[in-house]
Amino acid sequence: MTCFTAFPIFTPVAWHIHARIRRTALAGMGLWAMAAIAFSSTAHAQPATSPAAQTQPPSRAWMTIGQRRFGITLADTAAARAFAAAMPLSLEMAELNGNEKHADLREPLPTSAARPGTIRSGDLLLYGTRTVVIFYATFDASYSYTRLGQVDNPAALTQALGTQGVRVTFSRQ
The missing domain is CATH 1.20.5 (Single alpha-helices involved in coiled-coils or other helix-helix interfaces)
Structure with missing residues (x-):
C-alpha cells in the first residue's frame, strides 16, 4: 500500500x-x-497644505492718517499676526530723523529681526519688541528690524505724515 x-x-x-x-x-x-x-x-x-492655502492672498490692514487711508500688505511673520490681532489700534507717532514716525506699543510683539540693508518708503517695521516704525523715505540702514508690512502705495505718505508727530490708526477694515 x-x-x-x-x-x-x-x-x-x-x-x-x-x-x-x-x-x-x-x-x-x-x-x-x-x-x-x-x-x-x-x-x-495628501499634500501638507491644501491648494487653497498655497494661493491664499496676503493679509491686509489699513492705516489712517487724518483723512487719508492707506492699504497695508502685512508680512507673513508672527509679529505681523500679533500686530493685526491688536487692531484697531491708534498710536501717537513721533517724528525721527526726517524719514520715520515711531511709537511704542503697550505689549511686546514676537521678533525675528534682520538687517534689511535698504529701508524703503512705506516699510512698516518693528524695532526691538515694542516700537512700531513707519518709514516715509528710502535710505540705507544698519539697524535690525522685524517686518510688519508694507504700505501698498506710499507716494502720498510723506505729505500725510507731515513733519511733526501724528496720530495713526491701524485697523483690519
Whole structure:
C-alpha cells in the first residue's frame, strides 16, 4: 500500500535546506509586501497644505492718517499676526530723523529681526519688541528690524505724515 502525505518526507539535511529556502522566500515576500504598502501610502498621500492655502492672498490692514487711508500688505511673520490681532489700534507717532514716525506699543510683539540693508518708503517695521516704525523715505540702514508690512502705495505718505508727530490708526477694515 502506498501512503501519500501532504508534505514530502525529507532527510535532516534536506529539511535544513528546505527551511532555509522557505525563510529566504518569506523574507523576500515580506520586503515586497512592505514596498507595496509604502508605495501605496505615498501614492495617495495628501499634500501638507491644501491648494487653497498655497494661493491664499496676503493679509491686509489699513492705516489712517487724518483723512487719508492707506492699504497695508502685512508680512507673513508672527509679529505681523500679533500686530493685526491688536487692531484697531491708534498710536501717537513721533517724528525721527526726517524719514520715520515711531511709537511704542503697550505689549511686546514676537521678533525675528534682520538687517534689511535698504529701508524703503512705506516699510512698516518693528524695532526691538515694542516700537512700531513707519518709514516715509528710502535710505540705507544698519539697524535690525522685524517686518510688519508694507504700505501698498506710499507716494502720498510723506505729505500725510507731515513733519511733526501724528496720530495713526491701524485697523483690519
